[in-house]
Amino acid sequence: xxxxxQIPQYQHVQEGEDFTTYCNSSTTLSNIQxxxxxxxGHPVFLIQLVKxxxxxxQKRLTFQFGEAKKNSSLHITAxxxxxxxxxxxxxxxxxxxxDGLTFGKGTHLIIQP
Amino acid sequence: xxxxxQHPSRVICKSGTSVKIECRSLDFQATxxxxxxxxPKQSLMLMATSNEGSKATYEQGVEKDxxxxxxxxxxxxxxxxxxxxxxxxxxxxxxxSPASGGPSCFGPGTRLLVL
Numbered sequence: 001x002x003x004x005x006q007i008p009q010y011q012h013v014q015e016g017e018d019f020t021t022y023c024n025s026s027t028t029l030s031n032i033q034x035x036x037x038x039x040x041g042h043p044v045f046l047i048q049l050v051k052x053x054x055x056x057x058q059k060r061l062t063f064q065f066g067e068a069k070k071n072s073s074l075h076i077t078a079x080x081x082x083x084x085x086x087x088x089x090x091x092x093x094x095x096x097x098x099d100g101l102t103f104g105k106g107t108h109l110i111i112q113p
Numbered sequence: 114x115x116x117x118x119q120h121p122s123r124v125i126c127k128s129g130t131s132v133k134i135e136c137r138s139l140d141f142q143a144t145x146x147x148x149x150x151x152x153p154k155q156s157l158m159l160m161a162t163s164n165e166g167s168k169a170t171y172e173q174g175v176e177k178d179x180x181x182x183x184x185x186x187x188x189x190x191x192x193x194x195x196x197x198x199x200x201x202x203x204x205x206x207x208x209x210s211p212a213s214g215g216p217s218c219f220g221p222g223t224r225l226l227v228l
Binding site: 033106 | 149155159162216217221
């Protein structure tokens, strides 16, 4: 079945440093979504990418969708303590439409002040 | 924006009892809802797809007789963990897919602890 791999599993950064997490799917995706989960919380939707090669920005966050629609990345510039949490990528479980999601294992971002 | 609620937010029960978790879409209709399970420090795993008015579709390895799903209306899906055991202790999260389209919206989750 479809697999979504995400690296790194953990990332320690000093506050102010940049952070990147990478996501790779075993199959071509119709779209990819990114979520943030704070400790003790639930996943919160950040963004959905649909087009090949798409790049979207949300303030300090930059999201990319690969040309082959099999990989994606999330880059945070100048991290802040509020960025702490686990970042998950997720793709449609079996093909799109009203579909459940297959999540990557997530990248735990730990920020040292 | 779209809001999904879950009830209860936290439940502790004895081994062998059944626990019902509700998932509601508060301001939109959802023909499809999804149930996920997340063990500590792990990712979310899709358990089943709940379709209004029809039987749920379960993922491989998820026992349909143990995790009963009912989607009786366009705004409510319930997950019942029957005869719960300690290994069922987990964070159960639902999401609802708006009938109008767009990404699913996740509920706040239910933490289940089975003693």
